[in-house]
Amino acid sequence: MEEFNNVLNGAKIAYFSMEIGLKNEIPTYSGGLGILAGDVIRVSGDLSLPVVGVSLVSRKGYFKQKLDAYGRQSEDVQDWSPEEHMKLLPAEVTVRIQQRDVRVRAWLYEHKSLAQDTIPVILLDTDFEVNSPEDRMITDHLYGGDSRYRFKQEMVLGIGGIRMLDELGFHIVKYHMNEGHSSLLTTELLRSNEMDPSRVKELCVFTTHTPVASGHDAFPYDLVRELIDGEHELEMLQKYGGESELNMTLLALNLSDYINGVAKKHREISEKMFPGYKFKSITNGVHSYNWVCSHFRELYDRHLPGWANEPELLVRVKSVPNDEIWQAHKNAKKELVDFVNREKGIGMDHHTLTIGFARRMTEYKRPAFIFSDLERLRKVNNAGNIQLIFAGKAHPKDYRGKEIIEEIFGYIEELKGTIKIAFLENYDMNLALKMVSGVDVWLNTPKRPFEASGTSGMKAAHNGVVNFSVPDGWWLEGCVPGVTGYSIGSRIGPGKSPEEIEEIELDDLYNKLEYNVIPKYYERRDEWVTIMKNSVEMIAYYFNCHRMMRRYVTEAYL
Template identity: 85%
Template structure:
């Protein structure tokens, strides 16, 4: 334990997240929530925030995506060997599940920042000698299995995580729950504090990330009683987590003093979803150094020394010559297009306006929205050639998400003689960086108000890529129309019917592409580069994790 002492001294903030994107080769993340958590670790190290991450080891990952020629998705395990990347700690705790003791051990991941600050991340693991085969697999699959499997994981994460921090001799000033998956940690804190909710609330911070009802975990009390024993515990769960079913978000809401959404609009939506609770808002950000490609790193190093540790300095990009911005972008774009051509062999062009769409393939994100009217899309392409690059996984249980991927493959086939379109499989951190830096336009078309924040567009802006997005989540705050990018369907009457809203958005998308974006990209390059520069100057300087974490420190942690 001696090696832990230097950075385990003093009071710490525990940051709990079911998923955490620490690096590309460690598949303990599935999407935006996990990538944000990884960025929190990285920014906290840069800023010297005394934070400790807690997550699951997810030995078999989320899943590796395979797509056949029709776009039909199949899934494989993402097995990885923890010992290749992290250290096993000599600490073990037990957690009661289904009337038996489950042994939990911990692995240590150490993130060291450019400033030489160290942030530890504890990865919990039940693959321990002495556990039953069933219990050894609890921490295998990220978001795998049924409700029983999920609740077992959340018991390990929340209760097991709190116990492990105590076992390691850490003294916590706050417990920050990144979504409700870890909210059972409040039960452990209640036990330690004589079931006093006031004392527990003083310790807890809760961030919710989704305005989609299905994103909030709920469990029947029949299942809860099967897995969690003790009338006092069940009584507390009913009292704080819901009388009819255990709602993990409600449990966190009732036992946290500081509660926030991840964008200003998300705060408003959250208060409507959960009436009676007062939410704050801290708009998400991204870790600038991680999400700036090598070509722009060199550019920023040359003109804006110190930007990596102080991303607010990116406001000085106004002094960077436009031809150097364009050259950096061309190099990033070449890398992406060469990668696509190597993978797909479709002969994409380096000079054609390239539109990117990459995120989880879920129906509310409307990945195929740009194909809503193929005649209009063909007309757009006649105004100026376009090419499209897609990536993203559908959850194994999301039948509709899988169907959308197949539909996109159908459009690829239908349009192959006119518009070059690629769908890249197995979206991960490395591919994400290639895409957010290599496309010309970053497209986002969620059905509002279901985009809580979104961060991929922030990453694109860090690389001078122009956003074209529905005004939802962070983009409501980030878009200055025609200056930092473009909105799709801004100013729609919120009382309009869903069909009318979709019609207006569809028309606006095609009109923006045909009459504004294409002419500016091909014929008025100086104006296009000005928007690229504005994306960095007015978006990247603010929508970063350093700003976000400073606000968490001053508003939630202190």
């Protein structure tokens, strides 16, 4: 990457993201999008890439999840103090919102990599005395409030972010929008480039992360007119962001030269959602060192020195003795099971096949899919005991997602005495690492084709955990059936109804658990450990951020 730095000669790539998972104590993330953004910052330090991150300070975080005995979710604020983790910069800029000048200041977080390179992250903040009480709250809640609140946030992120980088003296040569939340930055670039869209396109890179229509922010123009500054601005947004409503994804698509989805299948889906636009695909990855537990770090350090900065070396994991792989896994599993037993007091066992499911609780991810036929599930358990660990938050306004958590609590009660099941509250980065390293099987059951990429299974594979997933998103690329893990419903042909697809998937889920997964885990341990090693050798070595960011550099930034 040294040549890349020489080409840029002191210039920076600005990476904009509404959420960013810097570390567990800084709750400026809600899930996969923010964790990916944090991994981008981490790997940029490893590779000495000239990146500066831009986000909002989100003083009250996303939310702290509380679950009662029936699984009913309530939300508490996550108040935290930026001054404990970063420093306030002397610069201020103004963004005109609703005919008022809103002052924006910036906090600087400095990420130091393993190689001691520093990546700056600018977190924008409106909470200070010169602003009105209403405006001080704009940067409080990540994904909080109504459409008005969200659009104000996106104005601060996109417009305020550009102005803050200019005020701080950064020389930016590329602006990378991680999802459409920051795409108002394109309007600021138009103004500073004589309204020439071709010049703006040369500056902009856009990554979209969702094949779900509701995941693309859109705002009615009556609201936009109320909040922005003038009719000329409105005309510009209608020209590039859609005539009937302001679609933030469309705005980014029309003003970016490089556009990509986050898996090969997601590129195809995106081109169908937005006809006429050509997408590339750079499949997501995870930051290897950050998502490997201490037991596997120590193992890799001994056998594969240099793996942390060169995760391609994980391809040599076959040289690691099976018993050492198994012992590292047993140690990670003990930590998780002991944690669950302390939290829930249900007496989970260290030797029972443990299946984990943890991600955002929302309908298309089908968190309760494994409970669709309880008699079949009991039959599976008779073939060899299983225990299940769940975690995940439902967005405060996702009422169906909240209901699903309650349903899972109902199944926990119904299966009590047969299958031990735990639902861990307040899923965060620390709990995620415990789970992706401590379970035996990582389960993922999304409705196809709504999983854009997914990264939790990549994290599991880095720790030798076996993936068992519907073939969607990244798993379409990562699954070699029976070799790197197991697929659910992989042989479904065209022309099937959604109901038929679900029936086939469910039957395949139970059959593979009963006749493949359980016998191999309990009776053919060497074969099981071989799949664990294949997960590291064939998945972790490739599905990592080092590979991902090298592709961004050569394909999107240069």
